[in-house]
Amino acid sequence: MDLVLGIDAGTAGIRAGLFDLSGQALGFYDQNYPTSYPRPGWAEQRPQEWWEALVAAIKGCMQASGADSSRIIGLAIDAPCNILLTDSEGTPLTNSLIWMDLRGAAQARTLTETHDPVLRYCGGDVPAEWPVPKALWLKQNEPLLWERATYLVEQMGWLTWRLTGAWAVPLNSAAAKWHYRATADSQNPAGWPEHMLRSVGLADLPERVPGQVLPMGAKAGELTATAAKELGLPPGIAVSMSGIDAHAGMIGINVLAPGSLALITGTSTCQLAQSAQPVIDHGLWGPFEDAVVPGEWTLEAGQASTGGTVRWLLDTLGGALPAGSERYAKADAQAAAVKPGAEGLTVLDFWQGSRTPIKDPTARGTIWGLTPAHGPGHLLRAVYEGTAYGNRHILEKLKELGVETQQIVACGGGTRSALWLQILADVAGVPITLTQVGDAVSLGSAICAAVGAGAFSDLRAAGQAMVHPGTSIEPNASVQEIYAEGYQRYTETYAALAPLFQRYR
Incomplete structure (x- = not known):
């Protein structure tokens, strides 16, 4: 009878999905928020509008489902790496610089030109979309604001703090976008990339990122009485860590073992695969250690416009x-x-x-x-x-690197076109499988919520119970x-x- 909420905080708004522990969807609700573009290449959002959308989405989802909120045991939120500065009380001092904001392009080049050993884990270069170039831009261009601020946080961390009163850092995005290392190697210590940060004048960044670094599915805290009253949920339910939306989608289609490829379709397309060993190549993003499954590596590729x-x-x-x-x-x-x-x-x-x-x-x-x-x-x-x-x-590059793809599991908006799916399967020469719940990202966060609430031992066990295969498209020889x-x-x-x-x- 237990239920979990999977919250997908996307670029255009928030979607709340309610699921039982078999993975059946009971209801969804979408609430949009605006993006402003103050200058060419800039893109900002107001954190308070995230919170207002979260409240509306959860209330709307519960009303749409007709479910009793007392059955909910946990929730988790996935989000892109949208960053903001706050004071010591968590009050935003800036609008959020969202992932598509490219004002840090020059700073991204500066970071790339350090040729720091840690960059081998992101293909050798730093995209301007990622958080560290934006942080460097803020310090260089808003020095008074930087000194006034106490914390630099992501959307996921800020919303989790609003829910629980506790700060937490998602290991998923830290490993995939902040160059954080879960373990040391011969050239890089564990933790934040302090050598690279010092070389560009950003040595104070780690002390500004508050909270413990937590993997996907880890409990970050409990819903406070104040937040529970505003959301219409019972206080004390588990609030757990999810990750970047595409990585939550990987969980929501249960691509958690080597041999399968997650095809996350939408405005762009993201290809994700798990590997037991690090696979390093300039043509890929990653490998990201412990980003999704502890002890394994996540490989990422992508097409910018599909x-x-x-x-x-x-x-x-x-x-x-x-x-x-x-x-x-x-x-x-x-x-x-x-x-x-x-x-x-x-x-x-x-x-x-x-x-x-x-x-x-x-x-x-x-x-x-x-x-x-x-x-x-x-x-x-x-x-x-x-x-x-x-x-x-992308598949041929992975094969060249020894990463075989026996099956593609797809989700997202592109899966609504049967013709497109057939062409993808025919060109790849690999079957494409869909799952029963089309909204894999919300389901992926719901799986993280179920694990954090103690309903399952880990993500793989939860995925086996909550994700079910649907139709399969075979390639036409x-x-x-x-x-x-x-x-x-x-x-x-x-x-x-x-x-x-x-x-x-």
């Missing part, structure tokens, strides 16, 4: 299509009428640069091979195929040759255009 490119195409050229979800169904019908290979069209899926295995922010989206015979259906199919070629490029040729065109196109991307960046 669903975002589809949305751009339909918004730009889909004027005759209906609005809403029907638009995607109608567009898919047109694309499905086009033969594999899109009659010679080739697309590079680099509308927002290339993340991995080619790390090229100057790369740009490309469509070539157009003739008067091509229509919107050809273009959409070519975009689907281009994103599938990008996914195959008859189109393998066509897609092999298309993939070759895709890789050759980038090789030919890379010098132009660099020249005209």
Whole structure:
């Protein structure tokens, strides 16, 4: 009869999901909050609006489910690495610099140019999206505010503090985005990357990050009476640590053992895999030790624009299509009428640069091979195929590094298109499995909540009990040759255009 809440704090808002311990979803509720863009490349949110959205989402979820709140034993919140400065009482002194804020691009280059040994665990370079470049920007550009502040915290840590009165640091994001080392190696001590931080004048950062570093599924505290009254929940329930949304999604589709790949689809796509050993390569993010499963390594790759490119195409050229979800169904019908290979069209899926295995922010989206015979259906199919070629490029890089993929488990918005899923499976030559709960991120946080509340011994045990396989899409052998040729065109196109991307960046 016990229930858990999985809270997904995303870029656009908060989604609360209520689950029983078999993984059945009882209700969801979404509450949005705004993002402001004060200058080009900047992106900010107000922490108080996170809290207001959290309260509304939990209340709405409970009302939608009709469940008795006394059955809830725990909750956990996943969130991106959005940072803010607070005083000693936790009161925000700044808006949050959210993950997509790129004001720290110069600071990211400075960190990369240290060539510190710890950077081997993030592919050798530091993205401007990550927290440490933003922290360095704040210290260099807002020195008085930096000195006035007591704490530098993430969204997840700040919301957990609002719920429990205790500070905690998610090991997941610390290992994946802050260069934190769970254990020492021959060149790097355990803990925060103090050598690199000292070299750029940021030696005081670790003392500003409050709380114990906790793994996913660890109990961070208990819901205070004050927070419980505002949320309409019983006081004293366990509040546990989750992680970055994509990593919570990995748990929510139970990709917690080597051999499977998590395909987290949305505006962008994230590919995640577990490894028993560290796999280090410039073309990957990671390996991140203990980020998801203790004693193992998480490998991460990504495509910057997948669903975002589809949305751009339909918004730009889909004027005759209906609005809403029907638009995607109608567009898919047109694309499905086009033969594999899109009659010679080739697309590079680099509308927002290339993340991995080619790390090229100057790369740009490309469509070539157009003739008067091509229509919107050809273009959409070519975009689907281009994103599938990008996914195959990542799989081949992993295979080259000794990381085999026997199965892909997918979740997210892209899974709503049966055509896209089939193309992804055909191009990869690997089956794609869906799970019964489509909202894998909320479920992943609910699994963390269940473990932290003591309902399961660890994440794998909880995943076995709460995640259930759904349909499986098998690759079609008859189109393998066509897609092999298309993939070759895709890789050759980038090789030919890379010098132009660099020249005209």
